[in-house]
Amino acid sequence: MAEEIKAGCARPTGGPVGEKVDNKKETPKQEAIKEVRTMVTVGKKAPDFTAPAYHKGKFINIKLSDYLGKWVSLCFYPGDFTFV
C-alpha cells in the first residue's frame, strides 16, 4: 500500500530500497577527495554561474556576472511550496 507522505518543510525525496547493492569500485583515495566540502568566503568573489529561471511569466537564463554593478541577494531554499 502506498503511504501518504507527511508534508514537512523540505521536498520529500526517495532513493534506492531493498538490499544494498555493493557497487563501490572507488579506491579509498577517490573517496577521500569526495569528502572535501567547499564553502565560499566573505570578501572573496562569488563563484559565477548560469541557471534557468522563471520571471514574470517567462522562462529565462540568469548569469550572476550579468549583475555586476548591482547589489544581489542570492537566496537558496529547500523547496517550492514551503516558506522562505
Place this chain on the structure above:
Amino acid sequence: MSVDSVFVHKMWDEHELSKMVKGGIPFPMLSDGGGKVGSVFGVYLEDAGVEARGRFLIDPDGIIQGFEVLTPPVGRNVAETLRQLQAFQHVRNSKGTEATPSGWKPGKPTLKPGPDLVGKVWEVWKTSSAFDD
C-alpha cells in the same frame, strides 16, 4: 533558488505566491536541478537532495559581503537582510572611512575607525545601541 524546476516555480508563483504578493514574485526564481550551484556555495544538503536556507549578499564588484545559512525548519528575518544591505551600502559609499557598529541602522551613528577611536568606542557606543529602540 531551489532544486525545483522552472515549471514548478511557475506553478508556485501562480497558485500561491501571487496570493501573497500582488502581481507575483518580482524577481527571478532560479532553478538548480542537482544542486550544482548550491554545492559550490556550500548549501546543498546531499542526503536530503535539497538546499539549505542560504542567503548571500553580493556587492556590485561581485564580492560576497555576507551570508547566512539555516537548516530548513527555521525561516529567515528579511528585515535583518535589508538592514545588512543598508549597512554594507553605507560603508561602501563612505569608501571605507565609516563602519557600522552592532545594532546600526540608518540614522544611527557610525564609527570612524582610526587611532583616535582606540579605547574610545565606549564613549560613542552603548550596549543599548545593540538593540532596537
